[in-house]
Amino acid sequence: xxxxxxxxxxxxxxxxxxxxxxxxxxxxxxxxxxxxxxxxxxxxxxxxxxxxxxxxxxxxxxxxxxxxxxxxxxxxxxxxxxxxxxxxxxxxxxxxxxxxxxxxxxxxxxxxxxxxxxxxxxxxxxxxxxxxxxxxxxxxxxxxxxxxxxxxxxxxxxxxxxxxxxxxxxxxxxxxxxxxxxxxxxxxxxxxxxxxxxxxxxxxxxxxxxxxxxxxxxxxxxxxxxxxxxxxxxxxxxxxxxxxxxxxxxxxxxxxxxxxxxxxxxxxxxxxxxxxxxxxxxxxxxxxxxxxxxxxxxxxxxxxxxxxxxxxxxxxxxxxxxxxxxxxxxxxxxxxxxxxxxxxxxxxxxxxxxxxxxxxxxxxxxxxxxxxxxxxxxxxxxxxxxxxxxxxxxxxxxxxxxxxxxxxxxxxxxxxxxxxxxxxxxxxxxxxxxxxxxxxxxxxxxxxxxxx
Amino acid sequence: xxxxxxxxxxxxxxxxxxxxxxxxxxxxxxxxxxxxxxxxxxxxxxxxxxxxxxxxxxxxxxxxxxxxxxxxxxxxxxxxxxxxxxxxxxxxxxxxxxxxxxxxxxxxxxxxxxxxxxxxxxxxxxxxxxxxxxxxxxxxxxxxxxxxxxxxxxxxxxxxxxxxxxxxxxxxxxxxxxxxxxxxxxxxxxxxxxxxxxxxxxxxxxxxxxxxxxxxxxxxxxxxxxxxxxxxxxxxxxxxxxxxxxxxxxxxxxxxxxxxxxxxxxxxxxxxxxxxxxxxxxxxxxxxxxxxxxxxxxxxxxxxxxxxxxxxxxxxxxxxxxxxxxxxxxxxxxxxxxxxxxxxxxxxxxxxxxxxxxxxxxxxxxxxxxxxxxxxxxxxxxxxxxxxxxxxxxxxxxxxxxxxxxxxxxxxxxxxxxxxxxxxxxxxxxxxxxxx
Numbered sequence: 066x067x068x069x070x071x072x073x074x075x076x077x078x079x080x081x082x083x084x085x086x087x088x089x090x091x092x093x094x095x096x097x098x099x100x101x102x103x104x105x106x107x108x109x110x111x112x113x114x115x116x117x118x119x120x121x122x123x124x125x126x127x128x129x130x131x132x133x134x135x136x137x138x139x140x141x142x143x144x145x146x147x148x149x150x151x152x153x154x155x156x157x158x159x160x161x162x163x164x165x166x167x168x169x170x171x172x173x174x175x176x177x178x179x180x181x182x183x184x185x186x187x188x189x190x191x192x193x194x195x196x197x198x199x200x201x202x203x204x205x206x207x208x209x210x211x212x213x214x215x216x217x218x219x220x221x222x223x224x225x226x227x228x229x230x231x232x233x234x235x236x237x238x239x240x241x242x243x244x245x246x247x248x249x250x251x252x253x254x255x256x257x258x259x260x261x262x263x264x265x266x267x268x269x270x271x272x273x274x275x276x277x278x279x280x281x282x283x284x285x286x287x288x289x290x291x292x293x294x295x296x297x298x299x300x301x302x303x304x305x306x307x308x309x310x311x312x313x314x315x316x317x318x319x320x321x322x323x324x325x326x327x328x329x330x331x332x333x334x335x336x337x338x339x340x341x342x343x344x345x346x347x348x349x350x351x352x353x354x355x356x357x358x359x360x361x362x363x364x365x366x367x368x369x370x371x372x373x374x375x376x377x378x379x380x381x382x383x384x385x386x387x388x389x390x391x392x393x394x395x396x397x398x399x400x401x402x403x404x405x406x407x408x409x410x411x412x413x414x415x416x417x418x419x420x421x422x423x424x425x426x427x428x429x430x431x432x433x434x435x436x437x438x439x440x441x442x443x444x445x446x447x448x449x450x451x452x453x454x455x456x457x458x459x460x461x462x463x464x465x466x467x468x469x470x471x472x473x474x475x476x477x478x479x480x481x482x483x484x485x486x487x488x489x490x491x492x493x494x495x496x497x498x499x500x501x502x503x504x505x506x507x508x509x510x511x512x513x514x515x516x517x
Numbered sequence: 518x519x520x521x522x523x524x525x526x527x528x529x530x531x532x533x534x535x536x537x538x539x540x541x542x543x544x545x546x547x548x549x550x551x552x553x554x555x556x557x558x559x560x561x562x563x564x565x566x567x568x569x570x571x572x573x574x575x576x577x578x579x580x581x582x583x584x585x586x587x588x589x590x591x592x593x594x595x596x597x598x599x600x601x602x603x604x605x606x607x608x609x610x611x612x613x614x615x616x617x618x619x620x621x622x623x624x625x626x627x628x629x630x631x632x633x634x635x636x637x638x639x640x641x642x643x644x645x646x647x648x649x650x651x652x653x654x655x656x657x658x659x660x661x662x663x664x665x666x667x668x669x670x671x672x673x674x675x676x677x678x679x680x681x682x683x684x685x686x687x688x689x690x691x692x693x694x695x696x697x698x699x700x701x702x703x704x705x706x707x708x709x710x711x712x713x714x715x716x717x718x719x720x721x722x723x724x725x726x727x728x729x730x731x732x733x734x735x736x737x738x739x740x741x742x743x744x745x746x747x748x749x750x751x752x753x754x755x756x757x758x759x760x761x762x763x764x765x766x767x768x769x770x771x772x773x774x775x776x777x778x779x780x781x782x783x784x785x786x787x788x789x790x791x792x793x794x795x796x797x798x799x800x801x802x803x804x805x806x807x808x809x810x811x812x813x814x815x816x817x818x819x820x821x822x823x824x825x826x827x828x829x830x831x832x833x834x835x836x837x838x839x840x841x842x843x844x845x846x847x848x849x850x851x852x853x854x855x856x857x858x859x860x861x862x863x864x865x866x867x868x869x870x871x872x873x874x875x876x877x878x879x880x881x882x883x884x885x886x887x888x889x890x891x892x893x894x895x896x897x898x899x900x901x902x903x904x905x906x907x908x909x910x911x912x913x914x915x916x917x918x919x920x921x922x923x924x925x926x927x928x929x930x931x932x933x934x935x936x937x938x939x940x941x942x943x944x945x946x947x948x949x950x951x952x953x
Contacts, residue, residue: 100586107584110909113867114883135584174864175910 074319074413074441075343080365086336089363093254093389094158094184099137102188106135109180112171117182120169122494123150123502127166131185142189144200151225152218152501154194154264155247157187158256160498161352163385194263199270206273207231209515212295214282217245218497219301219487221268222504223511228273230512235295236274239281245303246488247497249328252356253336254363283455292482297511300470300478300485301504304449304493310348314406315445319414323347323357323446330360342441344368346417348403349446351381352495357444358395369395370438372419374402374429381495401436402429406443414443451489466491475510476503484511519823520830521816523557525796526689526714526774528647530557530620533787533819533831534812537778537799538562538624538650538693541809543598545608549615554809555816558620560717560799563597563652564605564641565626566633570596570659576737579726579746590752591802592726594737594744596658597626602640610644622691626652626664629674635685648689650776651678651713653704654720656697656747666720669695672707679711691776694718694760696753701760702767715774716764717799719757721747750802754780758789765794765839782811784818791831792838846939853925853932854900854916856880856893862913865889869904869914877903895926 081089097105109131117127125146133142146153162168162183170179193200209232213220216238224234242248247261269276280286282302291298307322309315319342333339341364347354350373362369371390373380376399380387387397401419408414421434451469464471464479469491472478476486486503488495493503521532535558536542536551543562551559572595581590598605613621623646627633641649652659653669660667668674675692682690692708694701696719705716723745725735735743757779764770777795781787782803790798803811828834858869858881870881870891880897881904884890893904900916908914919925921934939945 103584110866110868112865113871114889115867116865116889171864171866 074409074415076319076340076441077343078340079337080341081337083337085365090254090257090336092257094187096191097181097184097188102134102139102185103137105181106131106185108172109135110171116169116171117166117180121149121166122496122499123156123505125149125153125166125186127182130189131180131182134185134189139189139192140196140198140200142185143193146186146190147193147200150498150501150505151222151268152247152264152497153186154190154267155218155251155256155261156498156501157183157190158260159247159251160496161383161385164383165498194267197267199267201225201229201271203229203272204231206233207515209233209296210235210294211297211299211511211515212237212291213299213301214291215245215301215303215487215489216240216243216265216276216278217301217303217487218247218500219303219504219507220245220299221265222501223299223301223484223486223508224274224504225268225271226505226508227511228271230508232273232296232512232515234274236276237280237282237286238276238278239284239302241278243276243278245301249331250324250353251331251497252327252360253331254360281455288456288483296482296515298483299504299507299511300483300489301487301500302455303488305452305455306450307445308448308450310403310445310447312403312406314408314414316412317406317408317414317443318412319408319441320406320443320445323349323353323444324449326444327353327356327360336364339364341366344439345370345442345444346438346440347371347444347446348417349373349444349448350375350379351446351448352386353449354444354446355382355386355390355395357446359390359393361442361444362393362395366442371395371397372401372403372417372438373397373399374422375424376400398436402431404431404435407437414440416440417443449488469493474506476507477510482514519820519828521557521820521823523797523831525620525776526648526691528558528620528622528689529618530797531555531618532557532812532816533791533797534815535559535620535622535776535797535799536804537801538652539801539805540595541801541804544600544605545612548608548612548621551804551809551812552612552616552619555812556619556809557797558622558647560650561605561609561621561623561646563624563626563655564602564637565597566628566637567602569599569601572596572599573739575739577746579737580750581726581752588750588802588806590724590726590748591750591805592724592737592746592748593721594657594739594746597624597652597655602637606640606644609641609646613645613647620648621646622648622650624650624652624693626655626659629663629668629678631681631685634678634681638682638686638688642686642688646688648691648714649682649686650691650693650717651682652693652720653678654693654695654718656695656721656723657744666695666697669693669704669720670698672703675704676707676711679708679713683712689714691715691717693720693778695720696756696760696779697723701763702770705764705767705770705773709770709773715776715796716770717776717778718764719753719760719779721749722753722756724748749780750806751780751782754782754786758793761790761793761795762839762842765836766842784815784822787815788819788822788834789838791835793842794836794839796835848938849936850939850942851933851935851937853919854902855895855898855919856900856902856904856914857917858891858893858904858914859912860890860892862910863891864910864913865891866909867891868907868909872903872907877901897927899927 111128130142130145166182167179213236216236244261345361345366347358405418407416420431470485484507487500523533538560542559577595579592655665659665692713727736775795777790778799787798873881882892905914
C-alpha cells in the first residue's frame with residue numbers, strides 16, 4: 066500500500082486521461098495544407114542573395130524551394146531542400162528557425178512576421194517522404210569503404226553523401242536504434258509518428274549504407290580497427306557524458322539526468338505508464354531543460370519550475386522555446402543556482418534549495434538568499450560532455466580542444482584518415498542542422514581524399 | 518456629402534454604378550436584389566429573338582486566381598439570355614415600374630436585318646425601360662452566328678445597325694464595343710456616325726484561362742474541349758482604361774458619352790474611369806465574385822474621396838485625366854527622374870538590385886562598407902521605374918525628378934528647363950526644324 070506520509074514523494078503514472086496524453090504529445094506544428102502552403106509561400110519575396118539562405122547552417126536555397134511550392138511543385142521543393150540538407154525533414158520540425166532562417170527573413174523588418182520557412186520546408190519534405198520517393202541516385206561504386214561512428218544526424222548525413230558518391234558506408238551505433246538524438250533526444254511532440262525512424266529509412270534508400278546497431282566504439286571495436294578495415298573514418302558519436310551538479314544531495318532518488326529521461330520517454334510505448342512527479346524542478350537553461358520541463362508538464366506534473374543560474378538573455382534555449390514552456394505552464398526562475406537537494410530518510414528527494422545569484426564583474430556570485438522549492442523529481446540538464454575514453458589508445462592521437470574533437474574547416478581531425486562532426490567536435494552547436502552540415506562537409510572532404 | 522447622381526443620356530440614376538449586361542441582370546429576382554443593395558442601374562442581360570438560345574450544360578466560367586484564390590481574371594462562354602423574350606419583357610416592365618429612380622437599360626442582340634431590330638425595339642419600348650444597349654461585343658458563340666462581336670468588328674455594320682435603331686426608337690441607344698479589334702476608335706466613330714447616343718466598353722476579350730495539363734483540355738472544359746471565352750475582371754482594367762481614353766481623346770469621338778466597363782472592382786477603379794471621361798460605370802465580375810453588397814463600398818468610397826478632394830458632383834472631376842493621355846512622341850524628354858531608395862523603409866530584400874542587375878541598367882548596389890545595402894547609382898539609373906514596381910514596400914523606392922539645371926550623372930548634361938519631345942529630337946529623322 067502506498068505510504069501517504071507527508072514526505073512520501075508524489076510520483077505517479079496516469080495522471081491524465083488517455084485523450085490528454087494523445088493531445089499533449091501530438092504534433093506541435095501540424096502539417097500545412099496545399100492551400101495554406103500556397104498562401105504562405107506567396108509571402109516570400111524571393112530575395113536576392115537571400116539572408117535566410119545565409120542564416121541556414123546548411124545553406125538551403127530557401128527562396129527557390131518556396132517558389133517551387135508556390136508553383137505547385139512540392140517534389141522539386143523537397144529535392145532542393147534535401148540537396149543541401151538530407152535531414153531537411155527533421156530540421157523542419159526541430160530547427161530553432163526563430164534564431165536561424167526565420168530570424169533573417171526580411172519580412173521581420175517589414176512587419177515582424179517572417180515567412181514560415183520551417184512549416185513550408187516540412188510541407189515539401191513531407192510530400193517526398195509520403196510518396197516514398199528518394200530523389201537522389203548513387204553513382205557507380207568506387208570500391209572505397211568508409212566507417213561512420215554514430216547514426217545520429219552527423220553520421221547519417223555523412224553516410225548519405227558518401228553513398229551518393231559511390232562509396233560503401235558502414236555506420237556503427239551503440240544504441241539499439243539508429244537516429245541518435247533525433248530518435249532519443251528530441252521532445253516527443255516535435256517529432257511524433259515515428260518520424261525519426263522513417264527519416265532514417267528514407268535516407269538509407271540511397272543504397273550502399275549498412276547500419277550496425279548495438280556496436281559501441283571502445284567496447285565492441287576500436288578506432289585502430291576501423292582505420293585498418295576502412296579507407297576513411299567519420300566520428301559522429303555525440304556527447305556521452307553529462308555534467309554533474311556538484312551539489313550536496315545530488316545522489317538522492319528522484320534526481321535524474323534529463324537527457325536519459327527524455328530518451329526513455331521517446332521510447333515509451335505507453336505514456337500513461339510513465340511516472341512523473343507532482344512537483345518537478347529542472348536545473349538548466351538549454352533546450353534539454355525546456356524539453357524535460359515541458360514534457361513533465363504534458364505528462365501531468367502540477368508544478369514545473371526551470372531554475373537557471375543566470376538571466377533570460379543567457380539561456381541557451383531560444384526565446385521561442387522559453388515562450389513555449391511558459392505557455393505550457395512551466396515557470397522559469399532566473400538567477401537561482403542549486404546548492405542542496407533535500408532527501409528524506411529513505412533517500413527520496415523532496416525539495417531543492419536554491420541560492421539567488423547575481424552577475425558581478427563578469428562572474429556569478431551567490432547573494433546568500435535561499436529559496437527552497439518542494440520537488441518530487443529534479444532533472445539535471447546542465448549540459449553534456451564529450452567522453453574521449455572510447456577513442457582508446459588512439460585518443461592520444463586525436464587532438465581535443467575544450468574537451469571535444471578538434472577539426473578543421475573540412476571537418477578533418479588531427480589524425481589522417483579520420484573526420485568528425487556533430488556535437489562531439491569543438492564548436493559543435495547542439496543542433497541537428499549543424500550536425501547535418503558537418504556530416505555533409507566531411508563527406509565531401511572524404512570523397513575528395515578518396516578520389517585523389 | 519458628395520452628390521453621386523448621374524444623368525447619362527437623360528437616364529437618371531442615384532449613383533454611377535450600374536450592373537453590366539450579364540448573368541447578374543438576367544432576371545427580376547437578381548435585379549431587385551441588386552437595387553435593394555443600392556445599385557444605381559442595370560443593363561438587362563441581352564435579349565434575343567425566340568426561340569431562346571441554349572447554353573452549354575457544363576462549366577461556363579473559368580478563372581485566374583491569386584495564391585489565396587482571389588479572382589484576378591475571369592472568363593465565360595455563356596450566351597445571351599436563355600429565357601423566352603416575353604418573360605424578360607414582363608419582368609423588365611415590372612422592375613422599372615417598381616424602381617422608377619433606378620436606370621434600367623436593355624441589352625439587345627438580333628440578326629443584322631433592319632426588321633429584326635425594328636421588331637424587338639418596339640417590344641422593348643413597351644416595357645418603359647430607359648434605353649437600349651446594342652450588344653456588338655460578345656466574343657463567343659453568338660459571334661459565330663453573325664452577331665455580337667462579329668458586328669462589332671465591322672465598323673460599317675455598327676453604323677448601319679445604330680442608324681436603324683435610332684430610326685426605330687425614341688430611346689437612347691448605347692453601342693457596346695468589343696475590344697477584340699485593332700483600333701477601338703474606328704467602331705466608336707462608326708457608332709457616332711450611325712447616330713448612337715453613347716458607347717459602352719469594353720466587352721470581354723477572347724481568352725482561354727488555362728490548359729488542363731492532365732487532360733490537355735482548355736478551361737473551362739466541356740467534355741474535354743474548350744472554346745475561347747470572354748475575359749474580364751481586374752486583369753482587364755488596364756486594357757479598358759486605355760480603350761476608353763482613346764475614345765475620350767479622339768478628335769471625332771471626343772465628348773461622346775461613354776459608359777465604362779472592364780474590371781471595375783472598387784470605387785477607385787470607377788473614379789479612374791470617370792476621370793477619363795466616363796459618364797458612369799458598369800460592373801459585372803466583382804459582383805459575380807462577391808455579391809451585390811460590394812456597391813456599398815463603391816458608393817461610400819467614391820463619396821468619401823470626392824469629399825476629401827472637394828468635389829461635390831461627378832462632373833467636378835469627370836474627364837480630368839483625358840487630356841493627360843497623349844501620344845508617346847509628345848512626352849517630355851527633358852523630364853529626367855532618378856530612383857531613390859528610402860533606407861529607413863528598405864527591408865533589404867534586394868529585389869530592386871537583381872531586377873536592375875539582371876534585366877535593366879545595373880544601377881543598384883548590393884553592399885556598402887561590406888554591409889548589405891541597396892542604393893541607386895545615379896550614373897547608371899535611367900529612371901525606368903522597374904525597381905519601384907518590384908519593391909515589396911510601398912513608397913520605399915520613389916522616382917524623383919531632377920530639377921532644371923541639375924546634372925544628370927548618367928549623361929553628364931544639365932537638365933534643360935524646357936519641354937522637348939521626340940518630334941524635335943535631333944535623333945528623329947522626321948524632326949521638324951524650327952525655322953531659321
